[in-house]
Amino acid sequence: MRVYLGGLALLLLAVVLQSAVVAQWHLLRGTVDLPLLVWAAWVTRERRAAPPWFWALAVGAFWDLYAALPLGAGLLIYGAVGGVAQLVRGRLWQTSYLMLFALVLVGSLLTQSLSYGLVRFLMQAPIPFDAALTQVMLPTLLLNLVAALPVYAVVAEWADWVLPADNLAP
Amino acid sequence: MTRRALPSWLLIALVLSGLLLLALGGYLGPLVRVVTTPVVRAQAAVVRYARAVGDYLRTPTDVQALRRRNQELEAQVAELQTQLALLQQQVADLELYAALLDFARAHPQHEYKTAQVIGRDPSPFLHYIIVNVGSDDGVRPGMPVVSAQGLVGQVVAVIPRAARVRLITDPTSRVSVRITPSNTEALLVGSVTGDLSLEMVPLDAEVNPGDLVVTAGLGGEYPPNILVGQVLSTRRLAHALFQEVAVQPATAFADLRVVLVIVNFRPVDIAPLVPTPGAGGP
Numbered sequence A: 001m002r003v004y005l006g007g008l009a010l011l012l013l014a015v016v017l018q019s020a021v022v023a024q025w026h027l028l029r030g031t032v033d034l035p036l037l038v039w040a041a042w043v044t045r046e047r048r049a050a051p052p053w054f055w056a057l058a059v060g061a062f063w064d065l066y067a068a069l070p071l072g073a074g075l076l077i078y079g080a081v082g083g084v085a086q087l088v089r090g091r092l093w094q095t096s097y098l099m100l101f102a103l104v105l106v107g108s109l110l111t112q113s114l115s116y117g118l119v120r121f122l123m124q125a126p127i128p129f130d131a132a133l134t135q136v137m138l139p140t141l142l143l144n145l146v147a148a149l150p151v152y153a154v155v156a157e158w159a160d161w162v163l164p165a166d167n168l169a170p
Numbered sequence B: 001m002t003r004r005a006l007p008s009w010l011l012i013a014l015v016l017s018g019l020l021l022l023a024l025g026g027y028l029g030p031l032v033r034v035v036t037t038p039v040v041r042a043q044a045a046v047v048r049y050a051r052a053v054g055d056y057l058r059t060p061t062d063v064q065a066l067r068r069r070n071q072e073l074e075a076q077v078a079e080l081q082t083q084l085a086l087l088q089q090q091v092a093d094l095e096l097y098a099a100l101l102d103f104a105r106a107h108p109q110h111e112y113k114t115a116q117v118i119g120r121d122p123s124p125f126l127h128y129i130i131v132n133v134g135s136d137d138g139v140r141p142g143m144p145v146v147s148a149q150g151l152v153g154q155v156v157a158v159i160p161r162a163a164r165v166r167l168i169t170d171p172t173s174r175v176s177v178r179i180t181p182s183n184t185e186a187l188l189v190g191s192v193t194g195d196l197s198l199e200m201v202p203l204d205a206e207v208n209p210g211d212l213v214v215t216a217g218l219g220g221e222y223p224p225n226i227l228v229g230q231v232l233s234t235r236r237l238a239h240a241l242f243q244e245v246a247v248q249p250a251t252a253f254a255d256l257r258v259v260l261v262i263v264n265f266r267p268v269d270i271a272p273l274v275p276t277p278g279a280g281g282p
Helices: A002-020 A034-045 A052-066 A073-092 A096-122 A129-162 B008-024 B029-106
Strands: B112-120 B128-131 B144-146 B151-159 B162-167 B174-180 B184-189 B196-202 B212-215 B227-235 B242-249 B258-262
Touching (some): A002 A052, A002 A129, A034 A052, A034 A073, A034 A096, A052 A073, A073 A096, A096 A129, B029 B112, B128 B258, B174 B227
Antiparallel strands (some): B112 B128, B128 B162, B144 B151, B151 B162, B184 B196, B212 B227, B227 B242
């Protein structure tokens, strides 16, 4: 129970911080995707209680509370990221940092692409793809890769405090 | 024959008088210098060493007292810095609210609800803010939102204690505006970068940088005559049907902290009046 409460509280805090603070910090129009980074760090650190897709769906549900995208978009976007993490789980799982960066890289590309698709085609926002790529997607990807390790350090401290020893990654 | 010796006191008095007269006359100066210089130096050295010893003996208590005093002063500085930061924040808030009050006085036809910006949309593709007033405060979807500088956006979703506001910089935002002084009507659109531009500006319209852009009130979504921004640049392309006009927004969207919701404005839904393909006409 403590693992679930600790993980869900952490992911909710990440979404709150994203909306309240991080969303104001821009590189061009890209911002750090803190919920994605926290999720990636958490599933890299926590490997026993629940699969990655479970935590990804939790992020998506929290994200849906704040985002102007249609309800369920967060579940779809982060659920897809969780699904990919589930697929690569057996291949990269043994190396924490490789796993972390793989999740951040693939997760960033997937969340940004799906977000763009939903905004462009579901909300009918006339956003040219080149503008989305250069102004939002690539800056976001860069910021996510830069911020991945610092976020991992903080999340690892939290995980050490919350998780039983047998749940922690070596 | 015996001589009477002078009394010794008289002899001493004479000698002293002589010395006094010599001193007054300035004849003993070199002698005094020779005698007193070593004495003064010796005394200065003694005092210096005595003070050093005294300081050494007093040092432990002084250090403790200084440390204690330093801690007191550091605590005092920290407290004063906190007070200063709070006061600066209050001054900034006061200026902000004064500006909002000025805006409300300049537009007395509207009723306002003050709201704090408590969040932004987590998706970088969208330009929305979340404010801390909702349906419990009388806020409804469609109500316009302004700042002290001008138009901010429109309420699009409401829960009891919060509301989501679409900014005019959002890529899905469309606002019917009027350019003054030419009174040209146009459509203000946002973009993913947050830049504003005008669409449907005829090629022959006289639009110049610096012209004001205000809401037109057409379409029923916003009240008229709310400042939106200024024309930044114009461009006429030979093959195009309309001018390209960039607009500098009056509101600083990156620094939005407090906004006003116009609560006595009800948007008009003109969708039923828009002709649809296949609908029968007279």
